[in-house]
Amino acid sequence: MRIAVVGTGYVGLVTGTCLAETGNNVICVDINEQKVAQMQQAIVPFYEPDLEGIFKRNIAQGRLTFTSDLESAIDASTIVFLALPTPPNEDGSADLSYVLNTAENIGKCLKSFKIIVNKSTVPVGTADQVREMVARHSKHPFEVVSNPEFLREGVAVMDFMKPNRIIVGTHSEEVKKVFSELYAPYMRQGERLIFMDERSAELTKYAANAFLATKISFMNEISVLCEELGANVEMIRKGIGTDDRIGKQFLYAGIGYGGSCFPKDVQALSKTATDIDSKVNIVEAVIKTNTQQRERFFHKISDFFGGNLKGKRIALWGLAFKPETDDLREAPSLFLIDKFLAEGATVAAYDPVAMDSTRKQIGDRITYASNQYDALNGADALVIVTEWQAFRNPDFDIMAQKLTNKVIFDGRNLYDLNRMEERGFYYNSVGRKT
Ligand code: UGA
Secondary structure, eight states, X not given: OEXXXXXXXXXXXXXXXXXXXXXXXXXXXXXOHHHHHHHHTTOOSSOOTTHHHHHHHHHHTTXXXXXXXXXXXXXXXXXXXXXXXXXXXXXSOBOOHHHHHHHHHHHHHOOSOEEEEEOSOOOXXXXXXXXXXXXHXXXXXXXXXXXXXXXXXXXXXXXXXXXXXXXXXXXXXXXXXXXXXXXXXXOSSGGGEEEEOHHHHHHHXXXXXXXXXXXXHHHHHHHHHHHHHTOOHHHHHHHHHTSTTTOSTTOOOSSOOOSSSHHHHHHHHHHHHHHTTOOOHHHHHHHHHHHHHHHHHHHHHHHHTTTOOTTOEEEEEOOSSSTTOOOOTTOHHHHHHHHHHHTXXXXXXXXXXXXXXXHHHHGGGSEEOSSTTGGGTTOSEEEEOSOOGGGTSOOHHHHHHHOSSOEEEETTOOSOHHHHHHTTOEEEOSSSOO
8 A cells, every 4th residue: 555654753653664564555754854864864753662774674565655745645546545643732732733734734635535644642633624624725536544552662663563553544435345355464463453433443542541540540549559668569559450350561661751751641631521511530630640759759868868958969760651672751760850959958869761751852961871880970869760681680789789868769669678678778768668
C-alpha cells in the first residue's frame, strides 16, 4: 500500500518505519526541513532501541522516504496517517491546531480518494472536526479514521510489530477491508484488530492511559500507607498482582508517572469531563496523588538534612522519564533538580542516554558526570530517579568510597533492603522501611 505519515515524532517515525517493514511504500512528512535532511541521510532523530536497524534497512530498500512537501506525499498515497503533536493548552485541554491545520492543507491538495487516519491522541470528536475541515476545502471523497497508538517509548518497535490490540474507529466497510489487510502482518490472532466507531476509538485511548495511570497512583497511595504502617509495597505488589483480575503490570510504586503521555492525557480527560459538566473523581485523584508523590519524595530528602539543603551536593542517577529513552518530558528528574537548586544544593547527574537532551534543555545548571560513579564524587546523597539496568547491580564498594555520606534515596526500589543494611548504607526507598 502507498502510505504518507505526517509528523515524524516517536509515534510517526515508528509507525512509518514499521509499516515500511511489512512491504508498504511509506513517505514521512515533516515541516522541519533540517530533520527531513537528517532522516534522508538515514539518521534517526531520537533514541529508540531497535528502530535504527529497520529504519536503515527500509531506506536502503527504497520503501521509506522523507519529504517536507505535504502535497507530493498526499498525491503519492492512499492512506494518510496524522501523527502530529497535541500539546496541552494552559487549561489542560489538547491543542488541536497542528492536526486541524494539516487537515486544512490536506483538504486543499486532495485530488483523489484518501483515507485520513488520526494516530495522535486526540479528544473525542476530533475525527468529526478533521472531517469537517477537509470537506470545507475539498470536493473529493475521503474517509477519516481514528486509529490511536498504544506504543510505549523504549519498546515502541516491539509494541508496533506485536501489538496487544489495534483499535480502528470507522463506520466504513471499505476502510475495514483496507485496515484488515494493512494490519494483517502484525496480528497473531484476528481478534486483536478491534473495529468500533470513531468516538469510542478516541475515548479508548484516553481510558487506557488514565486506567494505567490509576494503577500507578493507586500503588503510590498504598506505598504511603506502607511507610506509615511498616509494610512493604513490593510485597503488596506481588500479593495482589498474582490475581489475574488485577494483573502484574503497572503496579510499581515510585516517584510518580511522567512522560509525554500520561500527565497530558489524564489532564485532558479531566478537562473533557469538565467541558461537558461531568466529573471524573477518580481521574482527578490520580493527578493529585501523582503530584503529591513527587513532592513527598523531595521532602524525605530535605527532611533527612534537617530541612536545609544549602551547600549539599546531590548525585542524581537517571534523567530520562523512564529507561531506554532520552525523553525528558515531565520527567521527575527535572522537578527534583529545580527543587534542589532552589534550596541551594548542587547536582551532579548521570544518565546513560539522556545527558545531551538534558544539557539542551537546562544547560549548565547542573554538572554532567562522565559515568555513574563520577557523579558520586563528594556527594552528600545519591538520588535514584530512573531505573536504568546499569543502576541495578552497581559496585557498592566504589559507591561507598566516593560518597561523602553512605546515603541513598531510591525512587525506583532497585535494591534489596537487607543487603543494603548489611552494606551499611542509609537506604530510603518508596513504600518500604528505611
Ligand atoms: C504510555 C503507555 O504505556 C502507552 O501504551 C501509550 O501508547 C503511550 O503512553 C502514549 O500515550 O503514547 P510511555 O509514556 O512511553 O507509554 O511510558 P510507560 O512505560 O507507560 O511509563 C509511563 C510512566 O509511568 C513512567 O514515568 C513510568 O516510570 C511510570 N510507571 C510505569 C510507574 O511509575 N510504575 C509502573 O508500574 C509503570
